Amino acid sequence: MSNNNILLSIQDLTISYGNIKAVKGISFEVNEGEIVTLIGANGAGKSSTLRGISGLVSYRGVISFRGQDLKSISADKIVAKGIAQVPEGRGIFGNLTVLENLKLATWSRKDKQEIRKDYQRVFDIFPRLSERQGQLGGTLSGGEQQMLAVGRALMSRGTMMLLDEPSMGLAPVLVREIFSVLKEINQSGTTILLVEQNANMALQVASRGYVLETGVISHTGTGHELLGDPRVKEAYLGG
Amino acid sequence: MTYLLQQVLNALQLGSIYALIALGYTMVYGILTMINFAHGDLFMVGAFFCFLAATFLHLPFVPTLLIAMIGVALLGVLIERFAYKPLRQAPRVSAIITALGVGIFLENFTLVFAPYPQHVPTLIKNTTWVVGGVSISSLQLIIIALSLVLMAFLDFIVRKTMVGMAMRAISWDKAIVPLMGIPLNLVISATFALGTSLGGAAGVMYALAFPVIDPYMGILIGWKAFIAAVVGGIGNIRGAMIGGFILGGVEILVAAFLPSTYRDFVAFTLLLVLLIFRPYGILGKPRPQKV
Numbered sequence: 001m002s003n004n005n006i007l008l009s010i011q012d013l014t015i016s017y018g019n020i021k022a023v024k025g026i027s028f029e030v031n032e033g034e035i036v037t038l039i040g041a042n043g044a045g046k047s048s049t050l051r052g053i054s055g056l057v058s059y060r061g062v063i064s065f066r067g068q069d070l071k072s073i074s075a076d077k078i079v080a081k082g083i084a085q086v087p088e089g090r091g092i093f094g095n096l097t098v099l100e101n102l103k104l105a106t107w108s109r110k111d112k113q114e115i116r117k118d119y120q121r122v123f124d125i126f127p128r129l130s131e132r133q134g135q136l137g138g139t140l141s142g143g144e145q146q147m148l149a150v151g152r153a154l155m156s157r158g159t160m161m162l163l164d165e166p167s168m169g170l171a172p173v174l175v176r177e178i179f180s181v182l183k184e185i186n187q188s189g190t191t192i193l194l195v196e197q198n199a200n201m202a203l204q205v206a207s208r209g210y211v212l213e214t215g216v217i218s219h220t221g222t223g224h225e226l227l228g229d230p231r232v233k234e235a236y237l238g239g
Numbered sequence: 240m241t242y243l244l245q246q247v248l249n250a251l252q253l254g255s256i257y258a259l260i261a262l263g264y265t266m267v268y269g270i271l272t273m274i275n276f277a278h279g280d281l282f283m284v285g286a287f288f289c290f291l292a293a294t295f296l297h298l299p300f301v302p303t304l305l306i307a308m309i310g311v312a313l314l315g316v317l318i319e320r321f322a323y324k325p326l327r328q329a330p331r332v333s334a335i336i337t338a339l340g341v342g343i344f345l346e347n348f349t350l351v352f353a354p355y356p357q358h359v360p361t362l363i364k365n366t367t368w369v370v371g372g373v374s375i376s377s378l379q380l381i382i383i384a385l386s387l388v389l390m391a392f393l394d395f396i397v398r399k400t401m402v403g404m405a406m407r408a409i410s411w412d413k414a415i416v417p418l419m420g421i422p423l424n425l426v427i428s429a430t431f432a433l434g435t436s437l438g439g440a441a442g443v444m445y446a447l448a449f450p451v452i453d454p455y456m457g458i459l460i461g462w463k464a465f466i467a468a469v470v471g472g473i474g475n476i477r478g479a480m481i482g483g484f485i486l487g488g489v490e491i492l493v494a495a496f497l498p499s500t501y502r503d504f505v506a507f508t509l510l511l512v513l514l515i516f517r518p519y520g521i522l523g524k525p526r527p528q529k530v
């Protein structure tokens with residue numbers, strides 16, 4: 001493990017909303033090229049952790065990306081550093097077309113030719129989006145919106161992608177499709193931090209996983225180990 | 240018939256001024272869901288910038304217009320930064336009361352320097368042509384044409400440019416916008432700059448058409464333009480344009496055929512009736528529930 005390149009490191013992260021502590025001093029890291037998953041029930045602090053990394057909420061502790069402390073960097077600059085987030089509930093702009101949604105994510109990029117290639121890449125991965133380029137985001141189905149959300153994250157060309165429950169509200173067949181795309185994206189060089197309630201799916205694709213319980217990490221291991229762990233099984237995999 | 244055509248022309252002139260002001264209300268509402276009640280007073284400040292540039296700097300029309308638009312835009316951006324931004328997480332009513340306070344401040348600040356109504360010099364040589372019995376003045380044509388150009392420009396920015404896309408994205412879901420790598424505050428500032436500069440331009444045109452100005456001139460016109468924005472569908476840019484022209488049209492036509500003291504009464508009754516049937520305004524849509 002020691003020869004791995006740590007891309008994202010979280011040390012003693014604490015996030016509070018008023019008097020409520022959502023995340024209580026967790027530490028973990030994500031190495032370059034990995035898929036790491038944070039699993040846990042509702043309210044375990046998974047989304048808060050992602051929001052902290054993206055700079056959307058204030059926190060105590062240290063989050064560093066490629067060795068650089070992110071604390072004083074604003075959310076929009078963090079995207080430019082290479083961290084793209086697919087937010088909970090997809091966060092599609094329903095009043096913008098599919099193409100406009102994708103285009104917005106290139107705000108901080110200047111490389112016109114590369115951007116053009118990335119549109120092509122997104123449309124190759126999700127042909128459905130190509131067919132619906134001119135359609136408003138709000139008229140897409142849940143699965144298509146999730147594809148668009150992932151496509152948007154690709155357009156900002158992060159070296160790291162954070163995903164907040166991409167399986168939420170999707171039919172099993174679509175969940176499988178999204179997860180196989182995530183694996184492809186990972187294989188082409190994007191490091192992934194995946195937050196999921198669907199522990200089974202997440203652990204199957206993940207290199208490593210962390211189990212969050214009410215703001216603290218209770219178990220950790222490789223995806224395979226956690227899938228086989230009786231405690232994890234009982235709590236998150238339906239026995 | 241000639242009389243009617245004449246009134247239509249007058250309605251277009253008044254309507255384009257209402258439309259320009261209404262755009263400022265609707266843009267700010269679109270991105271921040273707050274009503275910038277100081278906007279009518281920014282329109283007044285635009286008229287005073289026009290007065291200052293023309294009287295003391297002896298500038299011709301175009302530089303005067305630019306000074307007023309840029310001056311009001313800067314003022315609008317500063318007001319947002321220092322008065323509204325600290326209240327972004329506060330209840331909406333706090334922001335609205337603050338906006339009313341900013342408006343009162345602007346009126347009284349201007350009052351210190353202009354305790355009496357001021358006369359704006361003529362910047363556009365007023366030629367009048369008579370076409371088929373309808374008299375058309377050069378000023379009228381310039382006001383209508385310039386307003387249309389400014390509106391087309393705004394429409395282009397909002398629909399076709401990256402900044403405009405970001406504005407529309409903010410109006411849908413402000414929280415997601417930073418995740419696209421977009422600096423939220425910059426886009427909000429740009430929206431204020433654009434919206435208020437149109438109000439400043441309207442102030443200049445109004446001051447040229449009705450050349451006696453005073454610090455309270457923005458109150459009633461501001462309210463009317465706000466109502467025009469609501470009638471068009473608040474938050475909707477094309478709606479604000481349509482609402483402005485409808486209000487201008489209704490006001491002029493009422494004054495043309497009824498005693499002019501009935502003007503506001505009849506005009507606003509009609510608009511209220513319209514809102515009963517279209518409560519979200521002409522182009523406004525009830526916001527779909529997000530799941």
